[in-house]
Amino acid sequence: MTYINHIASFVKYNRNKNRMTQEDLAAKAGVGLRFIRDLEQGKETLRMDKVNQVLALFGYRAVPGSQKIKDPYDIFINHFNIKVHIYLKNKIILAGVIIGSVSEENEIKAWKFVSNNNAVEFQKTKNENLIQVIQHSDIENVENI
Numbered sequence: 001m002t003y004i005n006h007i008a009s010f011v012k013y014n015r016n017k018n019r020m021t022q023e024d025l026a027a028k029a030g031v032g033l034r035f036i037r038d039l040e041q042g043k044e045t046l047r048m049d050k051v052n053q054v055l056a057l058f059g060y061r062a063v064p065g066s067q068k069i070k071d072p073y074d075i076f077i078n079h080f081n082i083k084v085h086i087y088l089k090n091k092i093i094l095a096g097v098i099i100g101s102v103s104e105e106n107e108i109k110a111w112k113f114v115s116n117n118n119a120v121e122f123q124k125t126k127n128e129n130l131i132q133v134i135q136h137s138d139i140e141n142v143e144n145i
Helices: 003-017 022-029 033-040 050-055 072-078 116-125
Strands: 084-086 093-103 107-115 134-135 141-145
Touching: 003 022, 003 033, 003 050, 003 072, 022 033, 022 050, 033 050, 033 107, 072 107, 072 141, 093 134, 107 116, 116 134
Parallel strands: none
Antiparallel strands: 084 093, 084 141, 093 107, 107 134
16 A cells, blocks of 8 residues: 555545545645545545645644554554454454554554454443454554455
């Protein structure tokens, strides 16, 4: 996944979190609706000044830096409430469903996860003891099953 796809996931996540339509976001950022659509679809050739106009609404801007193995906003957008395999850095593979996120200072730090073994019971009882919290920094990769 390229850096622009991370930004696309981040923008879409924050737009939805703030209950904004693409039209609302375009108007507030001072960019065109087409630009927002291109940005959220991960178009590779976008003007960075306009990208930063959009990011500024959420208190961010694009700057050079190292890329994480799996962007948390990509996980939220593409793997949330779907059966997944989570590949941990310690080589353990977990199968189940990501049901929530744990945030600190507006940044996702960990994931609430229910394993396939506990999914049926959790669905019936909503027993919090069946939820496993997985630190985002421990994740190597996530794939939909």
